[in-house]
Amino acid sequence: MTKAEELAKIHMSWLAKCQCKLKKTALRGVPGDGNAEAEIVLIGEAPGKKEDEGGRPFIGAAGKFLAEMLESVKMKREDIYITNIVKYRPPENRDPTPEEKDACREWLHEELKLINPKLIVFLGRHSMNDFFPDLKISDAHGKLIIKKFIKIPTSHFLPLYHPAAALYNGSMRDILIEDFKKIPLILKKIK
Numbered sequence: 001m002t003k004a005e006e007l008a009k010i011h012m013s014w015l016a017k018c019q020c021k022l023k024k025t026a027l028r029g030v031p032g033d034g035n036a037e038a039e040i041v042l043i044g045e046a047p048g049k050k051e052d053e054g055g056r057p058f059i060g061a062a063g064k065f066l067a068e069m070l071e072s073v074k075m076k077r078e079d080i081y082i083t084n085i086v087k088y089r090p091p092e093n094r095d096p097t098p099e100e101k102d103a104c105r106e107w108l109h110e111e112l113k114l115i116n117p118k119l120i121v122f123l124g125r126h127s128m129n130d131f132f133p134d135l136k137i138s139d140a141h142g143k144l145i146i147k148k149f150i151k152i153p154t155s156h157f158l159p160l161y162h163p164a165a166a167l168y169n170g171s172m173r174d175i176l177i178e179d180f181k182k183i184p185l186i187l188k189k190i191k
């Protein structure tokens with residue numbers, strides 16, 4: 001089986017068995033999407049309205065901004081893999097609860113174990129705090145973290161501001177664009 005096929009199997013299995021309570025209100029589950037051989041995995045928070053309707057992560061305004069930033073570092077969406085901590089849309093896009101994060105966590109870890117990227121990029125505090133609960137995104141953004149976990153093979157992490165938060169905040173937007181440019185440099189260093 002190819003990595004892409006194995007990934008599809010993971011998603012099929014979790015879409016059926018995931019116990020997340022948001023299944024009751026969301027239209028559908030939104031699994032991770034992209035290149036199963038990617039060197040980078042980006043992790044967001046949870047699907048929004050567009051993602052809930054379309055079944056793919058980051059296809060709304062934040063996704064458009066993300067595509068622009070990828071282009072600025074000469075990458076395409078097809079080069080990366082993108083997923084969320086929580087795979088179902090919280091009503092009115094509220095923050096996911098700790099229980100909702102717990103329900104989807106093993107699904108995320110299976111994706112990460114299979115893809116085994118060189119670098120994990122956190123988009124926003126929710127995904128960063130799932131791995132590093134004590135960090136503040138305002139301090140940690142743009143700084144590479146090296147740490148070994150038992151559950152996943154990757155040991156390099158880059159927290160960034162969430163593109164949706166930065167979209168309409170000029171100074172945060174500028175910081176995110178600058179931080180994003182560090183990705184190819186960091187990747188080169190890890191190799």
Ligand code: URA
Nearest residue numbers: 044045046047057058
């Ligand atoms: N914001 C996220 O965190 N994830 C998405 O998939 C879309 C918007």
